[in-house]
Amino acid sequence: MFRLHDVSYAHGGSARVAALSHISLDVPQGEFRWLLGPSGAGKSSLLSILSLEVQASAGMVEILGVPVMQARRSNLARLRRRIGTVWQDFRLLPDLSVFDNVALPLRLQHRAEDEIAHEVHAIMKWVGLENRLDARPLQLSGGEQQRVAIARAVIYRPALLLADEPTNALDERQAGRLMAMFHRLAELGTTIVVATHNDAIVEKYPAPAIELAHGHMVRDYR
Amino acid sequence: MARRRYHDGLALHQALPGQFLPFLVAAMSFLAALALAGGIAAHGLSQRWTHGAGAVTTVQVPGPDDPAAGSGTRIAAVQDILAHTPGIITAHRLSDAELRSLLAPWIEQTGDASLPLPAVIEVHTAAGQDPMPPLLPRLEAIAPGVMVEHDSVWSDRLAALAASLQACALLAVLIVMTVAVCVVMAATRAGLQTRRQAIALIHSLGAMDSYIAGRFASRVGLLALVGGLGGSLAALPMLLAMSHLAAPFSAVTDAQATAPVDWRDPRAWADIVPHALLWMLLALPPAAGMTGWVTTQLTVRAWLRRLP
Known part of the structure; x- marks a missing residue:
């Protein structure tokens, strides 16, 4: 769960450009939310704040019970281990194999190698890439890379899952499987926010939504 | 289930190549060894001068x-x-x-x-x-x-000369250390820049600053240790030769000063080179490694501060 109160964010160094203005949100545990809005609405900025990639310029941010603005760096690092993120550009490391990319979060948590291997094989089987474990990301198609990025984000069963256009490179069947998994994770207690401007998928999988436009919240409807 | 090689994406062998840094640290260690040898030699001569001629007093009894x-x-x-x-x-x-x-x-x-x-x-x-x-x-x-004459004028001057030589040696060591720290900082920053995307990713996946800094520091510390070892080994023949040439000034007896040396016998080296110098050569590699480790820890932690 997370709470935002009167949060603003500006980026661009000295020539500051307001990306978010006075956003207030309260999303409880186990909820699924669409994050909607056209390009430049502030969806990615909001996800960046929630994934602790950037700090809000003003306001109060509380994620999984941790007041982010006041937290120590070590506590923020621990908090990041409970947040899974699927970035729009995937952010796979090109010099690591698919196996090592997906195993990365577990290795940073110092899990045992046997356990890591078991988890990676299970999740890669689920995303249908169990035969590509030794491939490098650049040897994969866009859709395959997206599935690897999704596998890396969910392998450690995060308490908060953030996804930026996660179905962009997926076909309809794979998108359906992904949405089913998101709903299953939400039932198990994971709070999920999925940013998209794909109206078709939103209509097909109706759920509460947060809508942004020009950095302002248009509505938070359920 | 097959155990796979551990990879965390930092690829430090790419970020911090194994040739450049050890070579530079070896050069710095070599210079530091020479400067320290000068300081130790000056200290030895100072001891001899102040406790030799200066220790004789003449008492005249009319x-x-x-x-x-x-x-x-x-x-x-x-x-x-x-x-x-x-x-x-x-x-x-x-x-x-x-x-x-x-x-x-x-x-x-x-x-x-x-x-x-x-x-x-x-x-x-x-x-x-x-x-x-x-x-x-x-x-x-x-x-x-009764008259007591303690002829300390020359011994005082020689002691002052030795003290200034020691100060010069200390200054040289400090300069070499400063340059070494700057080299390590520059190499570490270049390495961080090379792997900034991977660092940003593992940071966002929850890697602690201490983990990232520790990985870089271990690599740099090891390379600096190797460099320090190389510098010490390179300095050894030169210090042996210098100690042999300086024997007439440092030997206790004439026999020692002119005694032939069996260069094939390492035990003979220990008789030529002052023990403090040998200990210094042994201490130089770990000191270089520790300097590299500490410098890298501080550099990486400062760099990571730019990430939220």
């Missing part, structure tokens, strides 16, 4: 056979005091022959060999001790007119 203030002759009373004073190793009264030999140039010039001469006692004091000043009033009391 009218040595006159009665002393208490009983007996003046010279006997003075010798008795010197013999029982702690810190005095020997007190040798020059014989008439030694005295006339010493004064021959002046006596022969005047042509007068019957001048009344004072007794002269050559006093050798223990290293680092000067018991004569507090003794002078007692000697004056039993033998008025």
Whole structure:
């Protein structure tokens, strides 16, 4: 769960450009939310704040019970281990194999190698890439890379899952499987926010939504 | 289930290549070894100079056979005091022959060999001790007119020269260390820049600053250790040669100074090179490794501060 109160964010160094203005949100545990809005609405900025990639310029941010603005760096690092993120550009490391990319979060948590291997094989089987474990990301198609990025984000069963256009490179069947998994994770207690401007998928999988436009919240409807 | 190689994406062998840094650290260690050797040599000469010539004091007793203030002759009373004073190793009264030999140039010039001469006692004091000043009033009391000469002018000048040489060596070591720290910082920053995307990713996946800094510091510390070892080994032949050339200035006896050296026997090296220098050569690699480790820890942690 997370709470935002009167949060603003500006980026661009000295020539500051307001990306978010006075956003207030309260999303409880186990909820699924669409994050909607056209390009430049502030969806990615909001996800960046929630994934602790950037700090809000003003306001109060509380994620999984941790007041982010006041937290120590070590506590923020621990908090990041409970947040899974699927970035729009995937952010796979090109010099690591698919196996090592997906195993990365577990290795940073110092899990045992046997356990890591078991988890990676299970999740890669689920995303249908169990035969590509030794491939490098650049040897994969866009859709395959997206599935690897999704596998890396969910392998450690995060308490908060953030996804930026996660179905962009997926076909309809794979998108359906992904949405089913998101709903299953939400039932198990994971709070999920999925940013998209794909109206078709939103209509097909109706759920509460947060809508942004020009950095302002248009509505938070359920 | 097959165990896979551990990879965290930092790829430090790419970020911090193994050729560049060890070579530079080796060069720095070599220069530091030479500077430290200079400092140790200056310290050794300083010890010899201040505890050698400067430790000889001359006591002149006029009218040595006159009665002393208490009983007996003046010279006997003075010798008795010197013999029982702690810190005095020997007190040798020059014989008439030694005295006339010493004064021959002046006596022969005047042509007068019957001048009344004072007794002269050559006093050798223990290293680092000067018991004569507090003794002078007692000697004056039993033998008025007694003179004590401690020829410390040259030894003081030599000691000052040695001290300035030591200060120069220390300054050189500090400069070399500063350059080494700057080199390590530059290499680490270049490595961080090379792997910034991977670092940003593992940071966002929850890697602690201590983990990332520790990984970089371990790599740099190891490379610096190897470099330090190379620098020490490169400096060893030069220090052996310099120590051999400096033997006439540092040897205790003439025999030691001119003794032939069996260069094939490492035990002979230990006789040539001062032990402090050998310990310094052994300590240099771990010191280089530790300097690299600490510098990298601080550099990486400062760099990571730019990430939220």
